[in-house]
Amino acid sequence: MTQLGASVTRDGIRFAAWSSSARRLWVSIFDDRGNRELDRLELKPEDEGFHALFVSGVAAGTRYGFRADGDYAPERGLWFDPDKLLTDPYALEIDRPYAYHWRLAARRNEGADTAPLMPKTVAKALPTAMPILPPLFRPGGLIYEVPVRAFTKLHPEVPEAQRGTVAALAHPAVIEHLQRLGVSAVELMPVTASIDERHLPPLGLNNAWGYNPVTFMALDPRLAPGGLAELRGTVAALRQAGIGTILDLVFNHTGESDRLGPTLSLRGLDNQAYYRHQPDGRLVNDTGTGNTVACDRPVVRQMVLDTLRHFVRHAGVDGFRFDLAPVLGRVDGAFDPASPLLGAIAGDPVLADRVLVAEPWDIGPDGYQLGNFPARYLEWNDRYRDDVRRFWRGDAGAVGPLATRLAGSSDIFGRTGQPTGRAVNFIAAHDGMTLADIVAYERKHNAANGEQNRDGHNDNLSWNNGAEGETDNTAITRARFDDQCALLATLFASRGTIMLTAGDEFGRTQKGNNNAYAQDNAITWLDWAGRDQALEQYTSALAALRRTVPALSDTHFLTGEPAGAPGVPDVAWLTETGVALAEADWSDPARHRLVMLLGDPEGGRFAVMINGDRRQCVFTLPARDGFQWLPAMETQTIDLARPLPGRGVGFMIERRNVMGRAGKGS
Numbered sequence: 098m099t100q101l102g103a104s105v106t107r108d109g110i111r112f113a114a115w116s117s118s119a120r121r122l123w124v125s126i127f128d129d130r131g132n133r134e135l136d137r138l139e140l141k142p143e144d145e146g147f148h149a150l151f152v153s154g155v156a157a158g159t160r161y162g163f164r165a166d167g168d169y170a171p172e173r174g175l176w177f178d179p180d181k182l183l184t185d186p187y188a189l190e191i192d193r194p195y196a197y198h199w200r201l202a203a204r205r206n207e208g209a210d211t212a213p214l215m216p217k218t219v220a221k222a223l224p225t226a227m228p229i230l231p232p233l234f235r236p237g238g239l240i241y242e243v244p245v246r247a248f249t250k251l252h253p254e255v256p257e258a259q260r261g262t263v264a265a266l267a268h269p270a271v272i273e274h275l276q277r278l279g280v281s282a283v284e285l286m287p288v289t290a291s292i293d294e295r296h297l298p299p300l301g302l303n304n305a306w307g308y309n310p311v312t313f314m315a316l317d318p319r320l321a322p323g324g325l326a327e328l329r330g331t332v333a334a335l336r337q338a339g340i341g342t343i344l345d346l347v348f349n350h351t352g353e354s355d356r357l358g359p360t361l362s363l364r365g366l367d368n369q370a371y372y373r374h375q376p377d378g379r380l381v382n383d384t385g386t387g388n389t390v391a392c393d394r395p396v397v398r399q400m401v402l403d404t405l406r407h408f409v410r411h412a413g414v415d416g417f418r419f420d421l422a423p424v425l426g427r428v429d430g431a432f433d434p435a436s437p438l439l440g441a442i443a444g445d446p447v448l449a450d451r452v453l454v455a456e457p458w459d460i461g462p463d464g465y466q467l468g469n470f471p472a473r474y475l476e477w478n479d480r481y482r483d484d485v486r487r488f489w490r491g492d493a494g495a496v497g498p499l500a501t502r503l504a505g506s507s508d509i510f511g512r513t514g515q516p517t518g519r520a521v522n523f524i525a526a527h528d529g530m531t532l533a534d535i536v537a538y539e540r541k542h543n544a545a546n547g548e549q550n551r552d553g554h555n556d557n558l559s560w561n562n563g564a565e566g567e568t569d570n571t572a573i574t575r576a577r578f579d580d581q582c583a584l585l586a587t588l589f590a591s592r593g594t595i596m597l598t599a600g601d602e603f604g605r606t607q608k609g610n611n612n613a614y615a616q617d618n619a620i621t622w623l624d625w626a627g628r629d630q631a632l633e634q635y636t637s638a639l640a641a642l643r644r645t646v647p648a649l650s651d652t653h654f655l656t657g658e659p660a661g662a663p664g665v666p667d668v669a670w671l672t673e674t675g676v677a678l679a680e681a682d683w684s685d686p687a688r689h690r691l692v693m694l695l696g697d698p699e700g701g702r703f704a705v706m707i708n709g710d711r712r713q714c715v716f717t718l719p720a721r722d723g724f725q726w727l728p729a730m731e732t733q734t735i736d737l738a739r740p741l742p743g744r745g746v747g748f749m750i751e752r753r754n755v756m757g758r759a760g761k762g763s
Contacts, residue, residue: 099147101400102187103161103220109153110220112161114185115396116367117146119165119177124150131160131192131217146367146396160192160217161185165366169205173378174369176360178205182212184362186400188315189223189407190324191216195292195311195352201359202295215361216290218315223411227329232415233341234452236475236519237650238281239640240343240596244527245285245320247305248599250622263288263321267334275340278602279640282341282452284418286527288328290317292352292361294386297615300547305617306527308420309352309386311361313404329412341415343452344408348390348401349424349459355380355387363390370394373430381430383461384421393428398438401425406447416452421459422474423466430462434469443473454521468509470519475594478506478520485524485587486535486558488709489580489744493686495709500670503693503705505592507654517652523596524584530611532601535559536580538566542609545616553612566609579745582635583709586746589639590693590705593652602636603628638730642748646703646729648695661698669694673708675717690714702751703729711743724751 104111112124122140127133140148163185167177181201184191193216200208201215234240246261254270265271266283275283287307297303307317321327332342353364356379363371373381373391383389391397408414419425426436433439442448457467457476470476481502488495501508505518525532530541539561543550562576581604588595599605600623607613613621643649648667660667670678671692682688689709696702704726706716718726729748 099143099149101147101403102185102189103159103218105157105220105222109151110155110159111149111151112140112163113147113149114140114163114165114366115146116148116165116167117370118175118367119148119167121166121179122148122366123164123179124152125162125164125182125212126152126155127160127162127212127217129158129160132213134212137164155220157220157222159220161220162212162215162217163366171204171356174372174374174380176364176368178360178365180205180208180210181360181365182210182215183360183365184216184312184315185218186312186362186366187403188218188312189221190219191290191315191318192219193217194317194319195290195361197293197295197298197359199295201361202357211360221325224326224329226410227413229409229447230336230413231450232282232452233336233339234282234343234415236517236594236652238594239279239643240282240284240454240521240594241275241278241280242284242345242527242596242598243286244306244599244621245288246617247621248623251619252623252625261320262323262327263316263331264323264327267331272335272338272340275335276338277637277640278597279637279644280340282343282415283335284343284345284454284596286345287347287420288316288320288344289313289346290315292359294352295354295358296547300615302547302615303617304614305621306614308347308614309350310347311352312363313346313348313400314407325411332413336413341452342413343416343418343454344414345418345420346404347420348392348404349419349421350384350386350388350390353388355382358387371397373427381461383424383427383459383464385460389424389427389461392425392438393436398441401438402441402445402448405442405451406445409447409451414451416454418454418456420456422455422457422470423459423461423464426466426470427461432463432466432469434466434471439471439474443471468512472515472519475519475521476510477526477596478502478509478522480509481506481520481522481591482524482526483558485584488689489583489587490558490560491689491709491711494684496685496688496691497683499587499707500691500693503587503591504655504668505652511654516654518593518654519652521594521596522588522591523598524588525601526596526598528612528614529554530557530559530609531598531605531607532581532584533577533604533606534609534611535584536577537561537606538609540565540609541611542566543612545610545620546612547615553610557611578629578632579743581632583745585632585636585639586748587707589636589643590649590746590748592649592655597636599623600628603630603633642730646695646750648697648703660696662696662700665696665700665702667696669696671719673706673714673716675719692716692718694718704749704751706747706749708743708745708747713743716747718749721751723754725754726750727752
């Protein structure tokens with residue numbers, strides 16, 4: 098297949114683009130500042146829609162863009178307009194951020210040349226490919242979701258000029274924080290170049306999340322002013338600290354949006370080919386953003402694979418998280434787990450061992466596909482999120498679902514007979530309420546988004562502990578702290594892979610905003626100076642505990658059978674009195690307590706005691722001759738002779754009696 102994009106050689110640059118229906122294609126060459134068009138050269142048609150031209154006398158650093166001409170009939174999905182400068186879909190670098198302007202969306206002959214409004218693609222000679230090292234992340238680890246700009250924008254130890262960038266993640270203070278939390282891999286929310294939705298600039302708002310890309314490889318100059326080298330250096334620094342990097346990539350839609358959206362790249366080159374359409378010519382909107390990338394088309398499939406290989410070979414990342422991943426598996430509109438693209442990603446030699454994480458839903462037909470992705474893919478488990486929230490909110494009949502989620506969700510991921518789970522367990526993510534807001538707000542508070550509080554989910558499975566939002570009531574404040582501890586302890590006590598969103602370990606709040614995508618300000622910027630250090634210390638203790646108890650990160654489904662040592666099952670589910678939960682206990686709508694008793698192959702046992710009741714409770718654990726139960730966390734003050742304070746989670750570990758010590762265990 099023809100190499101698309103700009104291929105830099107010693108003698109010049111070969112420019113290549115693809116369009117199945119454009120009649121003419123040009124490359125526009127600009128001056129060194131990207132402001133003045135120096136030349137417009139027509140690409141020559143080649144086979145199967147490829148157009149290319151070798152231009153001598155130009156070198157790496159050349160700024161350029163494409164233009165295309167053909168029929169202009171938006172009602173038929175044709176948007177050709179040579180006055181629209183187009184970003185190369187294979188752009189590796191752009192010279193400035195995207196900024197929305199109405200002229201970018203003007204109809205043909207109704208707007209001037211858009212070149213002054215568009216970033217220019219910078220022709221790059223790629224560095225030598227890196228040795229492809231095995232991923233550091235393994236299923237069962239802790240993924241730490243990071244909004245790059247918001248994460249360090251207010252970090253006092255990061256140099257001011259570096260705050261809010263990819264490079265800031267390599268700062269020693271940041272790495273030390275990640276290590277204290279036991280982070281296995283950071284999952285960077287989109288760092289590729291994105292554009293604001295058209296309704297945001299009039300509101301004085303900006304897209305803070307980056308889930309609105311134009312092309313797929315070029316990094317956003319605001320997040321990575323040092324380009325690919327900056328990402329590459331940060332990934333290497335994190336790797337040296339034992340932390341992998343996962344990139345959150347958006348292949349399901351682009352910022353060209355609906356029929357009223359701007360023409361920036363794919364739309365102007367071949368809208369019909371790159372996006373899915375209804376039979377009547379309207380754009381399919383399985384993403385809620387106005388367009389849907391046609392991932393079942395060979396040219397798109399190749400572009401996605403080339404993008405993934407690019408970030409592995411030239412940045413050294415561990416893997417990828419795919420936003421609205423069912424779009425990648427849609428063939429003629431229907432989701433197929435054996436789709437060509439999903440299969441090609443999983444089977445590609447360069448990607449063969451990479452971490453693959455799917456967000457298993459979109460808003461199209463049959464868009465909810467939790468548990469249905471191929472075995473190579475981990476999946477965001479929103480059933481875990483919802484069932485854990487329901488339990489700690491105090492919903493009736495929540496003990497059974499909680500146990501299923503703690504144990505790895507075999508009801509979802511074990512349906513095909515697999516022995517291991519693929520769930521990514523999380524309680525809060527970038528999309529929705531923060532962990533602290535879950536226990537402080539019963540309702541969303543999205544007025545700042547400028548949509549009269551209509552945006553965002555209405556059912557958040559949240560509670561406020563007696564007052565909505567900020568309060569000076571110390572009893573409510575304490576209850577909220579305890580609830581956050583309980584939620585975090587539940588997460589760290591769950592089998593398999595877990596995910597924590599940056600800042601939830603120290604009580605970050607968005608003041609009840611559950612859709613803060615447009616808040617590039619103090620609403621989303623992490624408040625490092627005001628963080629809850631007691632909660633942060635508790636989270637670090639949970640991380641240390643999880644590292645010492647392999648049974649917690651194990652991805653194998655629990656069976657209740659011996660784990661290796663005779664008479665010690667891999668799990669037993671007990672009441673607070675230490676007896677096995679009976680059928681009546683599981684179905685008791687008033688039950689809010691249980692014990693998960695994990696066994697290991699060496700015969701040891703580990704107890705997770707959960708009290709979802711507002712009342713204190715003394716837990717009793719089954720004793721064995723020669724063993725005694727001890728608190729498992731240094732910060733834990735409870736023991737079996739004292740009640741578990743109100744609502745909360747306690748951990749006990751069974752140790753052999755040391756010779757000469759009194760007693761046979763308690």
